[in-house]
Amino acid sequence: MEDCLFCKIIAGEIPSSKVYEDDLCYAFYDISPLAPTHFLVVPKVHLASAADVTDETAPVVGHIYAVIARLARELGFAEGYRVVTNVGALAGQTVRHLHFHVLSGKELGSFN
Ligand code: 5GP
Ligand code: ZN
Numbered sequence: 162m163e164d165c166l167f168c169k170i171i172a173g174e175i176p177s178s179k180v181y182e183d184d185l186c187y188a189f190y191d192i193s194p195l196a197p198t199h200f201l202v203v204p205k206v207h208l209a210s211a212a213d214v215t216d217e218t219a220p221v222v223g224h225i226y227a228v229i230a231r232l233a234r235e236l237g238f239a240e241g242y243r244v245v246t247n248v249g250a251l252a253g254q255t256v257r258h259l260h261f262h263v264l265s266g267k268e269l270g271s272f273n
Pocket of ligand 1: 166177178189190191192193194201246247253254255256257
């Protein structure tokens with residue numbers, strides 16, 4: 162999609178530090194990390210947020226979770242990590258392309 166930052170990153174038009182890529186998703190390190198390990202996993206198809214996931218597009222979300230589990234083992238943080246997706250400005254979403262934050266490497270506080 163035009164003028165979408167993460168579509169441009171996926172297309173290689175904006176540089177990023179790649180963690181992983183396949184036909185369905187792209188993972189890259191967050192530019193402002195909030196934990197020693199902090200990367201984002203995005204579907205290659207443009208969806209604005211998790212609120213736009215439908216039965217048709219849901220399989221890519223399952224695939225992304227499987228990729229995250231595999232990366233956690235391969236990168237050595239499977240003991241503990243957090244996966245977060247923000248929906249809407251009120252929840253802190255700043256980029257309107259569905260993305261999953263993967264955070265690890267430090268004590269992560271409770272949300273409650
Ligand atoms: P949100 O706040 O929408 O849940 O998360 C967006 C994330 O994208 C933020 O953590 C922010 O640091 C990251 N981000 C924003 N612009 C860029 C960029 O150009 N490159 C990378 N690698 N991360 C970015
Ligand atoms: Zn996009």
